[in-house]
Amino acid sequence: MDQLWTDKLGFKKNPFKDTIDTDLFFLTRQHEEALVKLKIGIEDKHALILLAGVSGTGKTLASQVVLKALDTARFQPVLVFVYPGMGKGALLAAMLDELGLAGGRFVQERLSILQGEALRLFEQGKRLVIVIDEAHFLKADALHVLRTLSNLETEQEKLVTVLLVAEKSLKRRLQAPSYAALRGRITFSVSLQALSPEDLEQYVKFRLLKCGGGVDLLSPGIYKAVHSVTGGIPREVNKLLYASFIDAATKDSLPSSDLIYAQVGKTGSYDG
Numbered sequence: 001m002d003q004l005w006t007d008k009l010g011f012k013k014n015p016f017k018d019t020i021d022t023d024l025f026f027l028t029r030q031h032e033e034a035l036v037k038l039k040i041g042i043e044d045k046h047a048l049i050l051l052a053g054v055s056g057t058g059k060t061l062a063s064q065v066v067l068k069a070l071d072t073a074r075f076q077p078v079l080v081f082v083y084p085g086m087g088k089g090a091l092l093a094a095m096l097d098e099l100g101l102a103g104g105r106f107v108q109e110r111l112s113i114l115q116g117e118a119l120r121l122f123e124q125g126k127r128l129v130i131v132i133d134e135a136h137f138l139k140a141d142a143l144h145v146l147r148t149l150s151n152l153e154t155e156q157e158k159l160v161t162v163l164l165v166a167e168k169s170l171k172r173r174l175q176a177p178s179y180a181a182l183r184g185r186i187t188f189s190v191s192l193q194a195l196s197p198e199d200l201e202q203y204v205k206f207r208l209l210k211c212g213g214g215v216d217l218l219s220p221g222i223y224k225a226v227h228s229v230t231g232g233i234p235r236e237v238n239k240l241l242y243a244s245f246i247d248a249a250t251k252d253s254l255p256s257s258d259l260i261y262a263q264v265g266k267t268g269s270y271d272g
């Protein structure tokens, strides 16, 4: 079915698949600003950077675009995905694993292996950049270990940049007094919001075109409906349009505003 409707409409691939595809990255003004700021934060050697925003606003995609764009002669990127309840031992082990290093058995050992690697890289003129996605899932002990990591330094400078990618709940959690020291080390912070109606329209058109379809597949009036149903959250936009295109295809037609509104509350198709 997926194949059918995409083929029929001339798409090379499903434009609304919820995957991280850096080819489909669209530079809305806010995403562009976030990218520029993140690059500056990394270039300026901040030890702890926070990229925050509600779920589905493009944090994972933006952070991967930033990582991809880093000059590998000067940076060693590491990407770690956090699972709910991940503690410090597992977090450090995941970092070492990504770096292709065998982990020690104890937290202290793992930290010193990581420090050794950061120093080795530093001597080669490279800086370790660790991106921790879904950081709001980290347990308290793992958050505290990040503070230790952010302290690794030579006499001249900090050795590691940690980019925390997280939902806004992390910011609230860090307000607790026990996190004061960690909070104080987050010297650079970037946030992503929902798309404005104008950006949403450009975002959708970009995806249609990029995947081989025409912008005339959707009537001009439809974007208002999409914005009001999704609140401008890209992930919800993708889900909604995906469901709507499939729904329309079963009737051999294209999504209309009515069909967009009709997805609300439908189980199995759109549940944003």
Ligand SMILES: Nc1ncnc2c1ncn2[C@@H]1O[C@H](COP(=O)(O)OP(=O)(O)O)[C@@H](O)[C@H]1O
Residues within 6 Å of the ligand: 017, 018, 019, 020, 021, 024, 025, 026, 027, 028, 031, 053, 054, 055, 056, 057, 058, 059, 060, 061, 062, 234, 235, 238
């Ligand atoms: N600027 C953008 N350009 C293209 N796709 C985007 C953009 N922002 C978000 N998306 C898409 O929206 C979905 C959610 O993005 P994601 O990065 O997973 O959000 P988050 O990590 O904030 O929950 C993904 O399918 C992603 O590809």
Ligand SMILES: [Mg+2]
Residues within 6 Å of the ligand: 059, 060, 061, 133, 134
């Ligand atoms: Mg994400």
